[in-house]
Amino acid sequence: xxxxxxxxxxxxxxxxxxxxxxxxxxxxxxxxxxxxxxxxxxxxxxxxxxxxxxxxxxxxxxxxxxxxxxxxxxxxxxxxxxxxxxxxxxxxxxxxxxxxxxxxxxxxxxxxxxxxxxxxxxxxxxxxxxxxxxxxxxxxxxxxxxxxxxxx
Numbered sequence: 001x002x003x004x005x006x007x008x009x010x011x012x013x014x015x016x017x018x019x020x021x022x023x024x025x026x027x028x029x030x031x032x033x034x035x036x037x038x039x040x041x042x043x044x045x046x047x048x049x050x051x052x053x054x055x056x057x058x059x060x061x062x063x064x065x066x067x068x069x070x071x072x073x074x075x076x077x078x079x080x081x082x083x084x085x086x087x088x089x090x091x092x093x094x095x096x097x098x099x100x101x102x103x104x105x106x107x108x109x110x111x112x113x114x115x116x117x118x119x120x121x122x123x124x125x126x127x128x129x130x131x132x133x134x135x136x137x138x139x140x141x142x143x144x145x146x147x148x149x150x151x152x
Contacts, residue, residue, distance in 0.1 A: 052130035
């Protein structure tokens with residue numbers, strides 16, 4: 001049941017590696033025409049995936065996760081190099097895939113609450129949304145990487 005989620009995340013990992021290959025730290029931090037940087041998209045994709053999968057486990061966010069969320073929009077200083085961003089992305093995808101492997105299929109339709117507002121969802125809905133959201137930001141990463149290469 002969760003194989004499509006795993007495949008989507010593994011595909012994202014491959015696309016992110018291809019998109020960031022050969023870029024410099026300044027290119028990763030670039031915001032051409034004031035669009036979001038590659039650094040932001042990678043960090044946000046990681047954080048969102050972590051948060052959605054946390055909710056899928058039926059857990060609340062930790063203080064560290066809340067802190068990460070608050071820091072996502074602020075560029076890191078110094079700007080991380082590409083290998084650091086790729087390692088971060090790989091770590092989050094690997095952790096998500098491990099969670100998918102250990103998710104009991106009989107729990108997929110169990111109710112889950114999201115955030116302080118306790119929005120209703122299910123285990124299945126959160127896992128699929130995690131993959132979908134990661135794929136959306138992967139598309140932004142691919143497009144932004146192409147733009148950064150053109151303008152520099």
